[in-house]
Amino acid sequence: MERNLKALTLRQLSELGEKHYNGIQIYRWIWKRGEENIENFTDISKKLRKKLIDEGYFVGKIQEKFRIHSSDGSIKFVFEDGYESVYMPEDDRVTVCVSSQLGCALKCNFCATGLLGFKRNLKAWEIADQVLQISKKLNSKVTNVVFMGMGEPLLNFENVKQAIRIMTSHIGLNIGARHITISTSGIVPKIYELAEFDRRVKLAISLHSAIEEKRVLVMPIAKAYSLNDLKNSLIYYLQKQRRRITIEYIILKGFNDKDEDVKALKKFIQGLNCKINLIPYNRVDYFSWEVPSEEDVYQFYDKLKKELDVVITIRWSRGRDVYGACGQLGFEILNKAK
Numbered sequence: 001m002e003r004n005l006k007a008l009t010l011r012q013l014s015e016l017g018e019k020h021y022n023g024i025q026i027y028r029w030i031w032k033r034g035e036e037n038i039e040n041f042t043d044i045s046k047k048l049r050k051k052l053i054d055e056g057y058f059v060g061k062i063q064e065k066f067r068i069h070s071s072d073g074s075i076k077f078v079f080e081d082g083y084e085s086v087y088m089p090e091d092d093r094v095t096v097c098v099s100s101q102l103g104c105a106l107k108c109n110f111c112a113t114g115l116l117g118f119k120r121n122l123k124a125w126e127i128a129d130q131v132l133q134i135s136k137k138l139n140s141k142v143t144n145v146v147f148m149g150m151g152e153p154l155l156n157f158e159n160v161k162q163a164i165r166i167m168t169s170h171i172g173l174n175i176g177a178r179h180i181t182i183s184t185s186g187i188v189p190k191i192y193e194l195a196e197f198d199r200r201v202k203l204a205i206s207l208h209s210a211i212e213e214k215r216v217l218v219m220p221i222a223k224a225y226s227l228n229d230l231k232n233s234l235i236y237y238l239q240k241q242r243r244r245i246t247i248e249y250i251i252l253k254g255f256n257d258k259d260e261d262v263k264a265l266k267k268f269i270q271g272l273n274c275k276i277n278l279i280p281y282n283r284v285d286y287f288s289w290e291v292p293s294e295e296d297v298y299q300f301y302d303k304l305k306k307e308l309d310v311v312i313t314i315r316w317s318r319g320r321d322v323y324g325a326c327g328q329l330g331f332e333i334l335n336k337a338k
């Protein structure tokens, strides 16, 4: 029987108490207030606190192994057996990029996490606790969460959904669903499921190419789900959620930045309410893609701008110098294994 209070749902917590609202009180202490000592749950009876302690209940927390500061203000945290989160402050917004798995099975061809292979799914509380621990350690209110750390969130979907419930609850981390983004490589059946999810989070799709053969080279998972199937799932998602999606596109110099790529992308996004995020490729030693120069990036951007009638932004990745940028998480473990 699970004794870590953070691993229990609100319903399970309510069953521990004498009154139904004891569950709400405990939930608020552990997730909203970040309290780690049951003795300090002062609005519940001494008798119940003693009972919880005597029965071995405790407030778990994920342990930080180390952190690295980037010169751009972002901080990469490495927790427990090696999963990573990145803290990114910017103006009045504080974003935490969380991991949903340790390692990843999908082996995208630009990503250090994929090289690690799949190790394990993170539990719901371990995902939500990345946000809570970082917020407490830095005394900083987290306003946004992106599932862009290690792992494919839609392949650990039950735990990710539960973590999002903790994040969005007003007695939990109290972050608005529209400030939470799930980024997926395009697990088509799960996109249909996400369309039915009762928390209206944002969706980002890692596309990286709208040409089937090229996409397969970058993302082997594309063999399982064709671009056509992916597009149909996105149309369904948009009908249900009515929330603009983001298409993520890593620019790999000389590979997916040609005229044919612009044409294919134009065709793919036809009829989709979307915006496009261009991400200049970040160097990971293990892959031989060429990093685009600033000029290359703007050239591709201009070509797209001319042809496509959607918002296009360039996302210069944060935390490059600490290997906290897109595609670079997992580097700490890989380096140790060298």
Ligand code: SF4
Pocket: 104, 105, 106, 107, 108, 111, 112, 113, 114, 115, 149, 150, 151, 152, 185, 327
């Ligand atoms: S990019 Fe995402 S889905 Fe692909 S291997 Fe890396 S962590 Fe997995």
